[in-house]
Amino acid sequence: MDILIIMCLGILVGNRIFPKEKKKLNEYLQLSCTLLLIFSMGVMLGQRDSFFEDLASLGITSFIFFLIPTALSILAVYFLTKRFLQNKKN
């Protein structure tokens, strides 16, 4: 929950006092933090004794976690927009 409180504080700062011209700087900060966290995750993965054995199962699990949400999102949006928004084609 502390993550949400911190994010809300960020929204408040962004909306009230953060200068718009410093937007790029904020994006660099986001990128740096993200890269550091991904790197740390890689370190934790690499330090596992069973890393190479786990690699194949990680791939299959990730594929399942990609396929189902993507397919269901497409179906949900298709039927909702067909029902509630005007259906326009190019």
Next chain:
Amino acid sequence: MVILTIIALLLGILYGISGLDLAAVSLFTSHTDGILYILMFSVGISIGLHKGILNSLRQYHVKIFIIPFGIITASFASGILCGIITGYPLNLSTAITSGMGWYSLTGATVGNLAGAEPGSVAFLSNLMREIFSFLIIPYLAVKCNNYTCIAPAGATSEDTTLPIIMKYTNEETVVLSVLNGIICSAFVPVLISLSYHFPLFQ
């Protein structure tokens, strides 16, 4: 961005396998909570900077919530389905699918909350979603309707996948795509945290 994050992941894995223990690297890897807090604060600033969203809300009214509602509900429901299929705890599986394609933030957040393995699944699955979006959007524009092109893109529909949505749809869809991206992106950290700490799923 994609290349940078993959390089960061690979460098981390190589460092982990090598067995090295450099003080400068340990300083970062042992303070991931603090880095995550800075990241969330920064994400909040980005959301707060979108001041034009209120005007768009007035213009499109409830219409702008239909697409994000579909994506968020479907992503959350598929988290439950994925949990049943893979045997992952439901709090974790719903947290992973709450990423809606924002692979960097989801990978980093889930990795920090639940460990390296779920974090990697979150990273890879959301990265696959973004890459797959580039391939499927042209097909969806022809076979379904323009609005459906926003669905696979999820939270990325305001940035990385926007150019391809612009190419294959119309102006109204592009506006709805940007608004959908802003709404979904704002919900990603909220949903990850709520899903992971949801008492019924633990």
